[in-house]
Amino acid sequence: MEKKIFLAMILTVAIATFLTVYWLLEPHRVKVETEKMRLEAAEKGKPLYMTHCATCHGETGGPQKRVRAINSKNYLEAVEDTILYKITERGIPRTGMVALGDKEGGPLNPEQIRQLVAFLRSWEKTAPLLPDEPSPKERPFFIQEEVAYTGSKSCIDCHESIDKKHIETWRNSAMTKYAFSRMRGERDKSKCIPCHTTGYDPEKKTYKEGNVGCEACHGPGEKYQEMMMGKEAMEGGKIARENGLKSCTRCHKAHIPKEEHIALARKGLLFYP
Secondary structure: HHHHHHHHHHHHHHHHHHHHHHEEEEHHHHHHHHHHHHHHHHHHHHHHHHHHOHHOOOOOOOOOOEEEOOOOOHHHHHOOOOOOHHHHHHEEEOOOEOOEEHHHHOOOOHHHHHHHHHHHHHOOOOOOOOOOOOOOOOOOOHHHOOOOOHHHHHHHHHHOOOOOHHHHHOOOOHHHOOOOOHOOOOOOOOOOOOHHHOOOOOOOOEOOOOOHHHHHHHHHHHHHHOOOOOOOOHHHHHHHHHHHHOOOOHHHOOOOOOOHHHHHHHHHHOOOO
């Protein structure tokens, strides 16, 4: 009996020692394996870059005529892999950056895009520190900028993976689901359309989409898409927040008497699903 107890104790100590050593070595093993997978992905991404990207960005990703450098420490430190993936997959309208993802009609599947992003990320350690392009101290409010509205779907495709809770709150809000329905029966649309739609053009009397989308507060998405191509991702977020605050008074002001607005809102309830 004592012999069995002794063997059990030895076995217990051996197992505890093994688990301790495994626990200590596992993070290093995972790190090594992760780095190995990253290097393999980057190696597979290189020919993809040469085939689909080098024509515009050059073989080394340096600054080209009318094309910003992507092999830049500033840029690579500022832009996360998620953004690089979205840029590669969906492109950037009116910039020459075409969509490469097969979901958007391009030649690359998701795994190939990840490999391409891994190759771009492999530049970061040795990327040159290039001077930032000068930007104006003050940017005009979004409704004055000659840029295009890209639609809420374009915004959500990138931001849902970054802040899903925020997107869900917006998606389930009344201004997103019912804003447009509140004024469908009103004859004088000039009173309601500017605030109950997104991308309203006062000259053409047209709008991009019904209800209050992302760009109704933050401004045309094309501006932010362009900023992702340079070291301006953080600046783009700052401007989006500032525009969101500035845009409040565009609708939340006494442009229509309170009593009339309440009457219109009540009438709009008839259109709720």
